[in-house]
Amino acid sequence: MSVRVVARVRPLLKSERDVDIILHTGSKHTLPPKDDKKVSKEMSKLAALRDRDTLVRIPNPKNENEEYSFQFNAVYDAEASQQELFEAEVTPTVKHLFNGFDVTLFAYGVTGTGKTHTMRGGKSLAERGVIPRLLSSIYRRSRKMEKDSEGQTSVSVSLSYYEIYNDKVFDLFEPPEKRTMAGLPLRDNGGKTVVVGLTERPCHSLKEFEILYDQANINRSTSATKLNAHSSRSHAILCVKVAITTGDQTRISTASAIDLAGSEDNRRTDNDKERMVESASINKSLFVLAQCVEAITKKHQRIPYRESKMTRILSLGQNNGLTVMILNLAPVRSYHLDTISSLNFANRTKKIELREVENEPIFKGPPRPAARPSFTAQRQPLRPLAASVNVNLAANKDKEASKPGDPKPAKAFNVYADKPNPRTSAVFKKPEIPSRPSISSELPGLRSAKASRIAQPPRVPPKHQQEDISARIEELVEKKVEEILAVRAVSEKSRQTQVRELNEQVQRRLELLEQRIEGSEDSRAEGLSYLLMAKQHQGRGEDISALKMYQLALPFFPQNEKLAKKISNLKQRIQDKSRQEIEVTCTPAVEAKKGMGSLLSLPSSRKQGTKRPVAEEADADYEDQDSHVLDSDADFDLTETSHLKRKKRAKTTKQTSPELDLVSLDGDESIPSPRTIHLLSIINSRDVSQIKLLKGVGVKKAEAIVDCLCEMDQGLSEESQVRINSLAELSKLKGCGVKTVQSMRAGVLV
Numbered sequence: 121m122s123v124r125v126v127a128r129v130r131p132l133l134k135s136e137r138d139v140d141i142i143l144h145t146g147s148k149h150t151l152p153p154k155d156d157k158k159v160s161k162e163m164s165k166l167a168a169l170r171d172r173d174t175l176v177r178i179p180n181p182k183n184e185n186e187e188y189s190f191q192f193n194a195v196y197d198a199e200a201s202q203q204e205l206f207e208a209e210v211t212p213t214v215k216h217l218f219n220g221f222d223v224t225l226f227a228y229g230v231t232g233t234g235k236t237h238t239m240r241g242g243k244s245l246a247e248r249g250v251i252p253r254l255l256s257s258i259y260r261r262s263r264k265m266e267k268d269s270e271g272q273t274s275v276s277v278s279l280s281y282y283e284i285y286n287d288k289v290f291d292l293f294e295p296p297e298k299r300t301m302a303g304l305p306l307r308d309n310g311g312k313t314v315v316v317g318l319t320e321r322p323c324h325s326l327k328e329f330e331i332l333y334d335q336a337n338i339n340r341s342t343s344a345t346k347l348n349a350h351s352s353r354s355h356a357i358l359c360v361k362v363a364i365t366t367g368d369q370t371r372i373s374t375a376s377a378i379d380l381a382g383s384e385d386n387r388r389t390d391n392d393k394e395r396m397v398e399s400a401s402i403n404k405s406l407f408v409l410a411q412c413v414e415a416i417t418k419k420h421q422r423i424p425y426r427e428s429k430m431t432r433i434l435s436l437g438q439n440n441g442l443t444v445m446i447l448n449l450a451p452v453r454s455y456h457l458d459t460i461s462s463l464n465f466a467n468r469t470k471k472i473e474l475r476e477v478e479n480e481p482i483f484k485g486p487p488r489p490a491a492r493p494s495f496t497a498q499r500q501p502l503r504p505l506a507a508s509v510n511v512n513l514a515a516n517k518d519k520e521a522s523k524p525g526d527p528k529p530a531k532a533f534n535v536y537a538d539k540p541n542p543r544t545s546a547v548f549k550k551p552e553i554p555s556r557p558s559i560s561s562e563l564p565g566l567r568s569a570k571a572s573r574i575a576q577p578p579r580v581p582p583k584h585q586q587e588d589i590s591a592r593i594e595e596l597v598e599k600k601v602e603e604i605l606a607v608r609a610v611s612e613k614s615r616q617t618q619v620r621e622l623n624e625q626v627q628r629r630l631e632l633l634e635q636r637i638e639g640s641e642d643s644r645a646e647g648l649s650y651l652l653m654a655k656q657h658q659g660r661g662e663d664i665s666a667l668k669m670y671q672l673a674l675p676f677f678p679q680n681e682k683l684a685k686k687i688s689n690l691k692q693r694i695q696d697k698s699r700q701e702i703e704v705t706c707t708p709a710v711e712a713k714k715g716m717g718s719l720l721s722l723p724s725s726r727k728q729g730t731k732r733p734v735a736e737e738a739d740a741d742y743e744d745q746d747s748h749v750l751d752s753d754a755d756f757d758l759t760e761t762s763h764l765k766r767k768k769r770a771k772t773t774k775q776t777s778p779e780l781d782l783v784s785l786d787g788d789e790s791i792p793s794p795r796t797i798h799l800l801s802i803i804n805s806r807d808v809s810q811i812k813l814l815k816g817v818g819v820k821k822a823e824a825i826v827d828c829l830c831e832m833d834q835g836l837s838e839e840s841q842v843r844i845n846s847l848a849e850l851s852k853l854k855g856c857g858v859k860t861v862q863s864m865r866a867g868v869l870v
């Protein structure tokens with residue numbers, strides 16, 4: 121059986137005019153004028169039937185008086201409804217589909233001639249195209265079958281829908297954002313081309329189908345062009361898989377409904393860059409299809425199916441089952457050349473012979489023992505890969521028939537298998553070496569060709585065996601390539617994961633190090649701040665607070681012996697101090713006799729070699745300690761930055777500067793400056809009203825100073841009253857410190 125080709129001529133569009141019609145259907149002489157009221161009803165019916173008969177007529181573009189006629193299996197004019205077309209062309213195929221045959225229905229034609237209208241149609245019931253009607257018919261038949269079998273038979277329907285856009289396959293049941301750049305790969309599976317990774321949706325009812333189909337059509341690539349406002353930019357293929365199960369037997373058959381994109385004459389389209397790329401891809405695939413058809417009809421050995429994805433999938437002439445091509449035509453002059461080209465293509469296509477092969481039923485349960493012939497019996501000569509998919513068997517058959525008894529093998533079969541041939545000579549016979557398992561060992565016919573060449577000319581095997589071998593080779597090669605790609609993808613993924621993990625580890629380590637450095641820096645800084653505070657307290661003579669601070673600093677410098685020593689010295693001094701204070705309070709008269717208050721130290725007592733009073737000692741210690749602390753600090757700062765050291769030293773210097781200033785101000789104790797003399801005379805006057813006027817001294821401080829002096833004067837005569845003779849003595853008075861003395865002196869006007 122050959123491909124069934126039917127032509128459908130679309131009505132005029134609003135933009136087209138009657139006068140431009142050049143294409144007619146039916147025989148010239150029987151064409152009745154449509155508006156002729158005199159024509160009887162019966163006559164017009166007959167004419168209509170004839171019109172729809174088989175002929176399409178179109179003038180020769182070079183000579184309008186000449187007319188070409190093309191005959192097809194059926195012709196549908198502009199008035200033919202969707203239902204008419206479906207019932208006449210598709211309904212019979214549904215019956216075959218349920219009998220286990222595959223069915224292919226495809227619409228072919230120039231852009232804007234009505235392919236999508238024919239296949240998909242409009243929304244209204246009357247306008248529905250071939251595809252929804254096909255599904256409706258399938259469901260109706262399924263229900264009937266299930267009902268008639270009284271539940272013995274069940275029918276399930278599943279769908280896959282994809283497009284070939286710019287020669288790449290995309291799943292239309294998946295949203296466009298999920299698409300990969302390369303699209304889905306194709307694979308040959310048991311002689312059929314399958315799309316790898318395609319979604320297959322079970323679909324239980326017409327309603328469900330309509331939702332799925334409408335949703336998927338949104339994903340299809342369509343655009344407006346000058347020739348069609350809703351032009352399909354891709355070939356769309358809907359596969360309806362029908363599985364009929366009775367007992368343990370399931371028979372699967374597939375109906376493929378294909379809406380091809382239309383060829384475009386880009387001199388007329390005004391296409392932009394993107395549309396041009398699409399158009400080039402569409403035109404190329406249609407050109408390959410035309411070449412395939414030509415090669416088949418001319419019985420060429422090589423059919424270029426593989427040169428385009430569309431031809432590979434359509435497998436025109438190679439697929440088993442039924443194929444119906446609907447040739448869509450526009451009746452107007454502007455399509456003249458394109459229409460002739462389409463008609464020529466359809467004319468060739470109708471000659472393609474098909475093999476009607478019923479699909480084998482699949483059995484459930486344990487697998488049956490495969491009837492595999494032995495490898496030796498299967499080994500056959502190989503054909504070149506390019507010709508391997510061709511099944512244009514007639515061509516070779518003719519050739520072979522024309523050269524009976526030609527001992528020379530046909531050129532296409534120049535690679536030979538090692539099928540053992542009976543040899544007369546033992547000279548060439550080699551011992552059989554067990555071969556390693558490899559692709560070649562799995563495949564019959566891929567063994568060393570050398571031995572065979574030396575041997576007698578091989579016998580040409582039956583064509584169907586060659587076909588099997590080619591299909592297996594292709595399958596294995598594709599499998600191998602897929603495996604390699606998968607391994608590569610996995611190793612690349614694991615490498616990326618390793619790099620990411622390594623980066624994370626490095627990052628974590630860095631963070632830990634940073635934390636440790638920051639932590640040690642922080643604690644060190646805290647320890648130093650305690651030390652600094654301790655020194656300040658000590659500078660002010662607040663030994664107890666200083667001790668506390670040193671003790672607080674100790675945990676930050678646990679190994680520092682100097683610090684520990686300092687703490688013990690300070691503790692000792694505090695104890696001594698409190699002991700001395702007790703002694704002093706017990707013997708005030710003795711001290712008073714010496715002309716000194718309990719809180720005052722006089723240089724004379726030092727000169728006399730007597731024990732230094734507590735305050736004085738504390739000061740001396742303070743000066744000592746200062747240098748010690750500096751030393752100690754230097755020890756603590758072994759790893760500290762020079763910046764910190766500088767800062768600390770500056771602070772320490774600041775701490776000691778008032779004392780040094782005081783000494784320098786005082787200069788030689790025997791020759792005090794007039795400013796100092798004046799200040800001391802104010803102090804020694806014991807006049808609160810004068811003292812309070814001194815800079816940095818208020819009423820309270822002035823009273824405290826006077827109280828202290830009066831206390832020291834207790835028991836002494838007026839002449840022998842205590843006198844403050846130096847700034848140092850003054851700074852030891854209760855209520856006075858070095859800073860206060862400095863400030864008082866600075867405020868004195870001489």
Ligand SMILES: Nc1ncnc2c1ncn2[C@@H]1O[C@H](COP(=O)(O)OP(=O)(O)OP(=O)(O)O)[C@@H](O)[C@H]1O
Nearest residue numbers: 130131231232233234235236237348351352381382
């Ligand atoms: N038989 C018909 N009856 C009524 N209108 C039709 C018929 N055939 C086609 N048309 C109209 O012609 C226009 C073009 O049709 P359609 O989009 O189906 O063309 P196409 O061949 O699919 O084009 P393309 O290849 O660019 O996608 C549409 O407006 C459509 O409604």
